[in-house]
Amino acid sequence: MGYLHIGQNLMLEDKRIIGIFDLDITSQSKITRTFLNQAEEEGVVISAIEDIPKSFVVCDHPYHRQIVYISQLNTSTLARRSAEQREALQGEGE
Numbered sequence: 439m440g441y442l443h444i445g446q447n448l449m450l451e452d453k454r455i456i457g458i459f460d461l462d463i464t465s466q467s468k469i470t471r472t473f474l475n476q477a478e479e480e481g482v483v484i485s486a487i488e489d490i491p492k493s494f495v496v497c498d499h500p501y502h503r504q505i506v507y508i509s510q511l512n513t514s515t516l517a518r519r520s521a522e523q524r525e526a527l528q529g530e531g532e
Contacts, residue, residue, distance in 0.1 A: 439451065439452070439453065439527075440452040440520075440523040440524065440526075440527050441523070442455065442495075442516065442519055442520050442523060443519060444486050444495055444507055444509040444511060444516060445486045445487065445488075445509050445510050445511050446485075446486040446487065446488060446510075448484070448486040448507065450495060450497055450507065451497075452520060452523060452524075454497040454498050454499070455495060455496075455497050455520075456496045456497060456498055456504065457495070457496050458493060458494075458495050458513050458516050458517060458520075459493060459494050459495075459496070459513065460492070460493055460512070460513045461491050461492055461493050461494055461508075462492070464494075474494070474506065477504075477506045480502075482499075482502050482503075482504065482505050482506060483505075483506045483507075483508060484505060484506070484507050484508070485507075485508045486507055486508060486509050486510070487508055487509065487510040488510060489510040490510060491508045491509065491510060492509065492510055492511060492512045492513075493508075493509045493511060493512055493513045493516060494506055494507060494508050494509065495507040495509060495516065
């Protein structure tokens with residue numbers, strides 16, 4: 439089992455991650471804005487930022503439909519970290 443560090447000492451269990459999204463690109467969509475606003479209203483948005491938000495990560499959760507994490511890291515950094523974690527875990531299994 440692996441974890442993804444998304445900033446501000448926040449680690450997410452990789453098996454719970456549904457998607458990693460670029461905030462600048464996806465926020466242009468009315469559907470995405472509605473989704474993020476609804477998540478905020480439901481209280482399922484967790485901030486992992488000190489700086490300008492660049493991405494958001496959607497995760498499943500046993501007690502909620504899903505949780506949205508806002509990160510100051512860009513999507514390529516998060517994707518690279520996730521890939522490195524998977525490779526490390528595969529190397530342990532060999």
